[in-house]
Amino acid sequence: MLRIFGSRFQPLSIDASPDAILPPRAVWIDLLEPTREEEKLVERSLGFEVPTREEMAEIEPSSRLYQDKGAVFLTANVMSGIDAGDPVSAPVSFVLTSEHLVTVRYADPKPFRAFAAHAAREPNLCASSTMTLIHLLDAIVDRLADTLEVVQVDIDKTSRAVFRRGMERDRRKRRMSNEELQALLLRIGDDQDLLAKTRDSLVSMGRLMSFLSLPAHIRQDKDLREHVKSLSRDIDSLLDHSAFLATNVSFLLDASLGLINIEQNAIIKIFSVAAVVFLPPTLVASIYGMNFEHMPELGWPYGYPFALGLMVVSAIVPYLFFKRKGWL
Numbered sequence: 001m002l003r004i005f006g007s008r009f010q011p012l013s014i015d016a017s018p019d020a021i022l023p024p025r026a027v028w029i030d031l032l033e034p035t036r037e038e039e040k041l042v043e044r045s046l047g048f049e050v051p052t053r054e055e056m057a058e059i060e061p062s063s064r065l066y067q068d069k070g071a072v073f074l075t076a077n078v079m080s081g082i083d084a085g086d087p088v089s090a091p092v093s094f095v096l097t098s099e100h101l102v103t104v105r106y107a108d109p110k111p112f113r114a115f116a117a118h119a120a121r122e123p124n125l126c127a128s129s130t131m132t133l134i135h136l137l138d139a140i141v142d143r144l145a146d147t148l149e150v151v152q153v154d155i156d157k158t159s160r161a162v163f164r165r166g167m168e169r170d171r172r173k174r175r176m177s178n179e180e181l182q183a184l185l186l187r188i189g190d191d192q193d194l195l196a197k198t199r200d201s202l203v204s205m206g207r208l209m210s211f212l213s214l215p216a217h218i219r220q221d222k223d224l225r226e227h228v229k230s231l232s233r234d235i236d237s238l239l240d241h242s243a244f245l246a247t248n249v250s251f252l253l254d255a256s257l258g259l260i261n262i263e264q265n266a267i268i269k270i271f272s273v274a275a276v277v278f279l280p281p282t283l284v285a286s287i288y289g290m291n292f293e294h295m296p297e298l299g300w301p302y303g304y305p306f307a308l309g310l311m312v313v314s315a316i317v318p319y320l321f322f323k324r325k326g327w328l
Contacts, residue, residue: 002038003030005116005126022046022100028132029102030112042102048095051075051104056091064204065211072096072215076204078140079197080109082147089197094133094208096215101129103136111139130218134227141205141234147198148241151191155248158187162255181263184256192249199242206235273322280314 005028022029022045029042031050039050048069056075058064064075074094081088090107105112115136119125126132162184209232218224288297288307297303 001032002034002041003032004028005030005119026100027126027129029100031102031104032108033106034104046071046097046100046102050095050102051093053106056093056104056106061207065207067215070097072212074208074212076208077197077201078105078107078109078111079144079147079201080107082150082194083110087194087197089200094136096129096133099129101132101136109140109143111136111143114143115139130221130224133212134224134231137205137209137231138227141231141238144198144202144205145234145238147194148238148245151195151198151245154187154191155245155252158184158191158252159248162252162259181256181260184259185253188249188253188256192246192253195242195245195249199239199246202235202239202242206232206239209235273319276322277315277318280318281311284311284314 004022004026022042031038031042034042034050042050048071051073055063058075064073066073072095074096075091076094077089078092079087079089088107090105090109092107092109093102093104095102095104103112118139119132119135125135209228212218213225213228213232218228284307288295288303297306300306
């Protein structure tokens with residue numbers, strides 16, 4: 001899909017025919033899963049090749065950040081699908097010229113929709129191609145910051161569920177079922193996945209901002225230069241915060257695995273104690289179950305209740321001993 005926005009940030013319609021060209025007042029050319037005809041239209045009108053999907057997937061910096069034919073080519077990973085619960089970090093290419101901004105993407109991140117709606121209300125945000133790019137990157141960074149806030153809130157909820165539950169006086173309320181432990185691990189895994197993708201996007205955005213500060217027209221414009229520096233500082237701060245959250249997620253994972261080990265040890269302890277408690281009665285029953293001819297208790301009228309009582313006492317004594325030691 002090809003969307004073209006003019007200087008007043010009004011969408012411009014155009015037919016991607018073989019002879020068509022872009023209107024001269026086009027500021028932002030947005031290619032969302034473009035067809036080959038749409039790519040040829042942009043290439044024919046602007047005089048450079050649009051990055052392909054394979055080229056956008058390259059990870060080396062020289063393939064993502066470069067200048068060619070007077071245009072600055074920037075590729076960064078941008079988060080999408082967060083609200084749907086299926087976060088994806090997809091590459092997005094930004095091609096900046098003195099008059100045009102071209103974005104090439106095969107995903108639909110929310111910042112693009114939010115920025116288009118915002119710019120429609122305030123067209124002065126997109127007075128030029130460079131300003132359009134700066135404010136679009138600003139929207140992407142804001143979205144990444146919101147994502148980190150979501151992760152932090154979920155980590156806090158998980159932490160309270162894990163540690164405050166351990167403070168319950170009722171032992172039955174303190175314990176967690178297998179389903180609850182499994183849900184806890186899945187929740188931590190989702191947080192880790194979202195945090196890893198967010199951090200990957202922040203790192204690629206940081207490299208993009210470093211390269212964006214190199215073009216002469218940005219270095220010479222004080223406002224643009226300060227805006228780029230401000231975005232770079234924001235990204236560095238978010239990277240530090242993401243590292244802090246990653247440490248918390250790792251701690252929660254260790255704590256959850258520790259809870260699972262405690263639950264497993266408690267089960268094993270119960271079986272061990274039960275085996276020890278029933279061992280003396282089994283020994284008594286084995287002794288009086290022998291079939292020797294001369295056994296004094298065989299002719300004793302109280303032999304049977306005596307054996308039963310001895311079995312009960314031999315079971316109670318180990319149980320009281322374990323109870324006193326605090327092993328139960």
